[in-house]
Amino acid sequence: MTSMSRSAALVAVSVAGLVLSAPIVHADNVTATVPVGAGPTEVAVAPDGSRVYVTDYFDAAVTVVDTATDTVTATVPVGGYPTDVAIGPDGSRAYVTNSDDGTVSVLDTAAGTVVATVPVGAGPEGVAVTPDGARAFVSNYDGGTVSVIDTRTDAVTATVPVGRLPSEVAITPDGTRVYVAEQGSNAVAVIxxxxxxxxxxxxxxxxxxxxxxTPDGTRAYVTAWDSDAVSVVALPVNAVVATVPVGDRPFGTAVTPDGTRAYVTNYASDTVSVLGTAVDAVVGNVVVGDSPSAVAITPDGTRAYVSNYDGDSVSVVAIEP
Incomplete structure (x- = not known):
């Protein structure tokens, strides 16, 4: 997937009919399926675990899910074709990339409204907020750059050139480094x-x-869409130490708060692979909805929320100890 955005790739795979399924029995299981908007691409959990935020690509909106009841409590209009969402560490703000508008919507999570719109680069894709909440880093997929937003002023303070087609963004727990997957360069940039x-x-x-x-900052897990694998990168030496085969078209990934497992969405398999981080191997699969794109895990590590792009839903997965 080296010449088209997240949405184009997802549509292409769906149309090609490559949705395959070969589930492996695992202790984790789906306990609920929450209907959301059209084309849910990304999902984020609030720091207190009370809410889940889902970007609805075709509805230009963010759906808010109450995790106590696993029901939708609000739908917030944002910009065109939202692709990613990140929550600040105090939970008061959510940052949403709008790929069609070249902007980031800033949401007041208490009010459920957009309080600022920040122009960034072309085709903003991924977003992550530093642990101190001071900055948000936004990958501009079509622009080959990363925009740095000062969250106090909601203004861009720097633009960082990176490789081709930058996609998802992750920040180390100590807040010193940003890792950006470069889809068109087959590499990860370190900022x-x-x-x-x-x-x-x-x-x-x-x-x-x-x-x-990982929470201890020693490993990064990178999905490789065209390799059907996950690259395990040792930090801070920045070297690949393992390559783990997973399902068909791996897309999103998240690590449990205790660092023992990584969850990977397999878009064309309708599954989530569960990787044991101690062995860097798949320890099980969970069958979810249609075309899973992203996954986020609650702060207590008991549940994973998976956005199903073609299913217009979110699967709630109970994580066994």
Whole structure:
């Protein structure tokens, strides 16, 4: 997936009829399916675990789900074709990339309204907020750059050139480094937060898209859409130490709060692969909805929320200890 955006790739796979399923029995299981808007691409959990935010690509909106009841409590209009959402560490703000508008919508989570719209680069794709909440890093898929937003002023303070087709973004727990999957370069760019400059590049699998970092900051898990695998990158040495085969067209990934497992959505398999981080191998699969695109895990590590792009739904997965 080296020449088209997230949405184009998802549509192409769906039309091609490549949705396959070969489930493996695992202790984790789906306990609920929540209907949301059209084309849910990304999902994020509030820091207190009370709410889940889902970007509805074709509805230009964000759906809010109450995790106590697994029901929709609000729908917030945002910009055109929203692709990603990240929540600030205090939970008061959500940042949504609008790929069609070249903007980021800033949501007041208490009020459920957009309080600012920040122009960024072309085709904004991924977004992540630093642990101190001071900055948001936004990958501009069509622009080959990363925009840095000062969250106090909701203004861009720097634009960082990176490789081709930057997609998802992850920040180390200590807030010093940003890792950006470069789908068109088959690499991950490493950005120094303090200087807003690229300080490294890590070759990974083909068509990297999703990236997640373990809570102790020692590993990054990078999905390789074209390789049907996950690259495991040792930090801070920035070297691939394992390549783990997963399902068909791996897309999003998230790591449990205790760091023991990584969850990977397999878009064309309708499954989520569960990786044991101690062994860097698949320890099970969970069958979810139609074309899973993203996954987020609650702070207590008991549930995973999976957006199903073609199913217009979110699967709630109970995580067994």
């Amino acid at each position: 120094d937060v303090a200087t807003a400059t690229v300080v490294g590049s890590v070759p990974v699998g083909d068509g990297p898209f999703g990236v997640a970092i």
